Amino acid sequence: MTTPPPGQSLQDAIDAAGSPIDLLWKPGQAPWAVPVVEPEYVGWAAEQDAWRSGVALSDLSFHMSDTFLTGPDATRLLSEVSANNYESFAIGQAKQFVPVAADGNIIVDGILLRDAPDAYVLTGVPASQNWVKYHAEKGGYDVEYTTNADSSVRKDGDPALFRFQIQGPQALELVASAFGGPLPETKFFHSTMVRLAGRPVRALRHGMAGQAGYEFIGDYADYDAVKDALLAAGAPLGLVHVGGLAYFTNGVESGWIPTPTPAIYTDPSLADYRRSLSRFSYEGMKPLNGSFFSRDIADYYVSPWELGYGRSVSLSHDFIGRDALAAAKDAVRRTKVTLELDRDDARRVFGDDDGYVNSYGRHRIEHDGRLVGMTFYSSTIAPLGRRLSLSLVDTEFAVAGTEVEVVWGEHPGAGTAPDADLGLPRMRALVQPAPYNEYARTAYRSHMA
Template structure:
């Protein structure tokens, strides 16, 4: 029996947006990890005040790539510069279509001369895997899905993220001294209790920290060692709810809509993806509704990834990006919602769980952008939202309106008056966190 493809699903639904628009769909939450350990507020604060431990073992997909043509494949299908890409180094790997629309971004690490690991949202992993398998490349692939879709068994790797102002002190306590001096987004082999694994210098909440990555069989020992060492540093385990908020201040947009649903030349690619793939199931919802799914597409320049694009090599989408850098009309910003109005909508305790709704941003009686990620931030005393808005309104301090609600979708006018809550907001820079803007690469 032949399983339906993404293209089959689009054809049956009548359009990509009719397939993808799912009002009131369940909120995304990392699998396996409990929603809270000691309460999401305390867990969120720990990343900024003491030290937080996040379990990243279960919610991301790993693609292991090996072979003499692995680097050529990555160079052909991503925008990044691979000159001097060292073993142990990591990159934010950005993948685009021929039209220059973002497919996705993931973390790429080089584990050997011909060994690489892509980890993150499945969209760009599927893209790389497809073109590696159908093109003239001597490569092999091994896929480890996230724990929500893996058909039994444990993950291949453990990943524990330690971050916060006391993270480096905790690391010294656990390892009996400082780790090897390591540049941002580089890793070093480390040993703890006879187990050898890697420490990647990285953080997600605009704070210093590490990700510890190794074979699954060693994961529980490493986790317990970090928890024991953390008792004297105020370590807090982070649950799924708080973890999902820690990208807001660092300015990273986790799940932009991949630009794969409409181009005729990508029909074969859509036919290679199952209807029940991530790209077929990832719901769109919120107050920003358009019948044209291309209104949800993004480019690397809009998301702040321009510094990652290297024109020193040919890659799919190069020509489109050379044009896009001259004509980008939207900019990534942080919206700071008015605290009183936010409490009017979500209550005194701002009981809004992290949400990836696409919400309207309005100014001068018109739609000027949309949001991607919205959540309450305890230490800010209000709600922050990452958005793309017209450059005319992107200057910090500009006042706009955030529109909260869920449009029913096809059959209702996109601009219909549906009684949505409107909240005053002020545009600020992204990343909002100063350390994320200035400190991540201070050790490069």
């Protein structure tokens, strides 16, 4: 990692703003958009329906950062900065990467794929990658790394890798057509190397929103050839190309909270880490907004236990935050749930029943006027005719069928009491499980175990 010039670090930005909240609170901020990929191809609602009723192609080549890590100490480094189990990590397997700070709260997750005994690729938003790279340098590990930033950050050049996700009830039929037959039997979240259009491709057994499918990964130089082959194989099946609007809604049903606030902003022992990050980094620019406001940034931190990542956590080795994470296991006070927003109330707030909503706002969830949780990810799911909010609520209110209220709107931030009555609209909501999608909640989750 390159140390930012004087005055340009995350710590400098926090000092200049007065606090992490004063730096990050940005009411009315529009959700981040997928770079390069069109927002819609045949319409976001039809694209949402494609991965549940037919077959869909999502192009994931542009919106994620990749860090390639190699060297004799690669496994030891990753083991010492994350809660994952590396004793049961096969070559070609991927895992949900779970790094935590000393307080046991998550930095940000990612997808970690083991490419060789001493080689890994970490993919996702940059925060977890920054965490790994910092400790690689400070800990004197014998490793090398390179990072290919997402296309909204990278100044020039192409991505390092292409990623195409094929999902839906007809996904395996499309794959068999494209490859001339079924691919080798592969465990969920494991991969096998194959060839398509004469190019080497990694086929990762995967799916989103509970649907069957594969993620195909390879050198970006082969992007056009591989994509054209998938599109040609999918044409007789009515393959639908998914745009950026629809793609960003699939996590709500599958129960994935994509951008938790990294637990790095106030711990004095992380001051040097904050100085290693640019004020223009993900950690310095990722906005907070919504009706839930607190002056304490720690009120936005979340635990892997709350996020439902227990299957990915191994306490059998020493890592940063292990003791705090272990202590928190039996003291989890919040549970991840899905809120079904009342249709009439949602229509009053958002307008048309089928209007697009996608928000990462942290909105207040109340019960009898008392704060009991916050939303993290809210979207319209057109095939269900529902607006859903993936949320954390106090465990006593996590029972399916419990009625709560969501306060929707923007708190102005500093200078206004966190619980001020701002006259914001309220919507009734029913608590339901997370993942909301039954297949994702049952069969899909059993594969993840």
